[in-house]
Amino acid sequence: MRRSIATVCLSGTLEDKLAAAAAAGFDGVEVFENDLIASPLTPRRIRARCAELGLSVDLYQPFRDFEAVGPRLHERALRRAERKFDLMEQLGAPMMLVCSSVSPDAVDDDDLAAGELHALAERAAARGLKVAYEALAWGRHVDTWEHSAEIVRRAGHPALGLCLDSFHVLSRGGDLGALSGFPGEKLFFLQLSDAPWLRMDVLQWSRHYRLFPGQGGFDLAAFVSRVLAAGYRGPLSLEVFNDVFRQSAPDRAAVDAMRSLITLEEDLGRRHPEAAAAVRDPAAPPSAPEPAGYAFVELAVGGTSGPQIAQALAAMGFAHAGRHRSRPVELWQQGGARVLLDSGAAAAGERTEVSALAVGTGDPARAARRAEALLTPAHPPADGSAGTRLTSVNAPDGTRVFFCRTGADAPGGWLGDFLLTGAGHASPAGLAGLAGLTGIDHVALSQPFDFFDEATLFYRSLLGLDPQHDAEYAAPFGLVRSRAVADAGRRVRIVLDGTVLRRGTWAPGVPDPQHIAFATDDIFATARVLRERGAPLLAVSENYYDDLDARLAPDPELLAAMRECHVLYDRDEHGEFFHTYTAVLGSRIFFEVVQRVGGYAGYGAVNAPVRMAAHHAARTA
Ligand SMILES: O=C(O)c1ccc(O)c(O)c1
Numbered sequence: 202m203r204r205s206i207a208t209v210c211l212s213g214t215l216e217d218k219l220a221a222a223a224a225a226g227f228d229g230v231e232v233f234e235n236d237l238i239a240s241p242l243t244p245r246r247i248r249a250r251c252a253e254l255g256l257s258v259d260l261y262q263p264f265r266d267f268e269a270v271g272p273r274l275h276e277r278a279l280r281r282a283e284r285k286f287d288l289m290e291q292l293g294a295p296m297m298l299v300c301s302s303v304s305p306d307a308v309d310d311d312d313l314a315a316g317e318l319h320a321l322a323e324r325a326a327a328r329g330l331k332v333a334y335e336a337l338a339w340g341r342h343v344d345t346w347e348h349s350a351e352i353v354r355r356a357g358h359p360a361l362g363l364c365l366d367s368f369h370v371l372s373r374g375g376d377l378g379a380l381s382g383f384p385g386e387k388l389f390f391l392q393l394s395d396a397p398w399l400r401m402d403v404l405q406w407s408r409h410y411r412l413f414p415g416q417g418g419f420d421l422a423a424f425v426s427r428v429l430a431a432g433y434r435g436p437l438s439l440e441v442f443n444d445v446f447r448q449s450a451p452d453r454a455a456v457d458a459m460r461s462l463i464t465l466e467e468d469l470g471r472r473h474p475e476a477a478a479a480v481r482d483p484a485a486p487p488s489a490p491e492p493a494g495y496a497f498v499e500l501a502v503g504g505t506s507g508p509q510i511a512q513a514l515a516a517m518g519f520a521h522a523g524r525h526r527s528r529p530v531e532l533w534q535q536g537g538a539r540v541l542l543d544s545g546a547a548a549a550g551e552r553t554e555v556s557a558l559a560v561g562t563g564d565p566a567r568a569a570r571r572a573e574a575l576l577t578p579a580h581p582p583a584d585g586s587a588g589t590r591l592t593s594v595n596a597p598d599g600t601r602v603f604f605c606r607t608g609a610d611a612p613g614g615w616l617g618d619f620l621l622t623g624a625g626h627a628s629p630a631g632l633a634g635l636a637g638l639t640g641i642d643h644v645a646l647s648q649p650f651d652f653f654d655e656a657t658l659f660y661r662s663l664l665g666l667d668p669q670h671d672a673e674y675a676a677p678f679g680l681v682r683s684r685a686v687a688d689a690g691r692r693v694r695i696v697l698d699g700t701v702l703r704r705g706t707w708a709p710g711v712p713d714p715q716h717i718a719f720a721t722d723d724i725f726a727t728a729r730v731l732r733e734r735g736a737p738l739l740a741v742s743e744n745y746y747d748d749l750d751a752r753l754a755p756d757p758e759l760l761a762a763m764r765e766c767h768v769l770y771d772r773d774e775h776g777e778f779f780h781t782y783t784a785v786l787g788s789r790i791f792f793e794v795v796q797r798v799g800g801y802a803g804y805g806a807v808n809a810p811v812r813m814a815a816h817h818a819a820r821t822a
Pocket residue numbers: 262263298300335337366392407408440
């Protein structure tokens with residue numbers, strides 16, 4: 202299917218937007234009127250620029266407040282339209298979008314609206330142009346797609362058809378059930394956007410909070426499948442009004458947009474193969490190989506934080522299991538949990554952070570081809586000193602994602618790059634190590650406010666993960682939101698955290714904290730070993746336990762053990778969750794130990810504000 206994007210989605214001048222759309226691989230654009238009016242380029246010049254860039258101009262929009270106004274205003278509106286048709290001829294735009302009127306002059310008369318749109322379509326047809334009529338969710342009299350379809354039907358003009366916009370339909374809880382009776386050739390244009398489910402004025406919601414598909418809560422695959430089943434074969438066109446994207450670098454936003462469309466098409470093929478068959482893309486990305494879990498997580502450490510983190514890992518029962526043959530990287534291991542400490546970047550400063558995630562997979566080459574198809578260039582496979590070849594890509598947040606062939610110890614496996622000490626390495630995945638840690642439960646990466654939605658879509662689509670949990674909570678230094686993505690087997694879980702508002706300079710919390718959570722089958726046994734070995738555990742406020750008692754009334758002995766071991770607790774209808782933390786090590790890293798009981802699939806988000814306050818207290822003590 203052809204892929205298009207409305208220029209309103211991107212920041213910058215019209216020229217910036219066109220260049221970004223073309224660079225990201227879009228086939229066409231919807232030219233937004235305001236972008237054109239503000240441009241120093243003539244419509245002819247814009248047309249030539251689009252042609253140079255290989256972009257078609259699919260739509261000119263929006264033409265507002267046209268229909269159902271009566272003869273005097275109708276004549277004026279037609280004159281206005283003729284001027285825009287002149288422009289569209291120069292621009293090479295074949296179709297004009299007319300959105301339903303919000304004018305107080307419009308009257309509630311479908312026959313009048315149909316008659317006036319018929320007259321407009323007649324003028325358009327005389328020039329070989331078409332008109333697509335779109336119901337805005339806040340239109341004065343026409344605010345549902347069914348109503349706009351009825352007016353298009355009554356007008357009965359071949360140059361007049363329908364523009365469907367997922368936001369206007371889905372924001373109102375509408376569905377496309379009735380579309381099956383609507384002639385497919387009358388479906389002129391399809392605009393797509395996602396959005397978070399919010400309870401607010403629909404115009405505000407639309408103008409500020411739309412997202413690219415896959416970043417919000419709408420079921421766009423189901424929506425598009427209906428439209429395709431009804432016979433639509435025009436472009437899939439993104440139309441997103443979003444306060445953040447409006448000020449983001451357009452190249453990066455356009456790549457995010459394209460990734461969202463590719464992922465949507467993939468969802469469509471997976472969940473609605475009948476509809477998708479008509480539009481299958483031969484260059485579609487290969488499916489994500491099933492992840493086998495975390496092969497390792499690598500931390501970049503500095504001269505001070507490196508020894509501090511190594512000491513903390515040792516106190517947590519990790520063994521120093523190996524040293525890289527050619528780089529200053531140390532391998533620490535316990536059970537199936539492997540952490541690499543890379544001090545090679547120390548010259549860059551003391552910033553301590555998650556530098557890489559490594560996912561085990563049976564097919565690293567396919568994972569790399571998928572990344573490329575999702576506009577994330579893979580690094581050339583690095584030749585390890587022992588002949589291993591590691592495939593990796595850079596996430597937009599700078600984290601490197603490695604794809605490691607499963608079986609690290611097999612010949613050619615990545616462990617071959619390490620001189621092994623013989624310690625720790627002996628305890629295979631799934632078997633508890635010294636402190637009972639069995640593996641990595643999840644990794645939490647915080648994202649800058651402007652890139653939160655991009656990051657969640659990126660990790661999801663790259664690794665074939667599904668959105669799992671969304672949480673929003675009031676932390677001591679501002680609101681935080683958190684979104685978890687995981688594979689169906691829950692072997693790779695990533696939690697992405699961000700602030701709900703762009704953060705000011707006052708907030709004294711840990712800047713962009715990141716953490717690795719290790720799994721245990723017995724949190725109290727683990728916590729006691731950690732304490733005996735002097736791990737830097739985080740003390741939790743007494744108030745927390747008093748409140749826990751009031752809220753959930755845990756067994757008194759259990760509560761006492763939690764107090765003693767600084768273990769936090771949550772439960773839901775599926776099971777229970779116990780977790781405990783270390784202090785912050787270096788600038789922004791800490792560790793967590795978690796025990797899941799039953800089917801609890803969350804992350805104890807309810808306790809995050811308490812943890813943040815405790816981290817703050819520990820750092821200022
Ligand atoms: O917010 C608007 O005015 C507006 C304009 C054109 C569209 O296609 C649309 O969906 C919304």
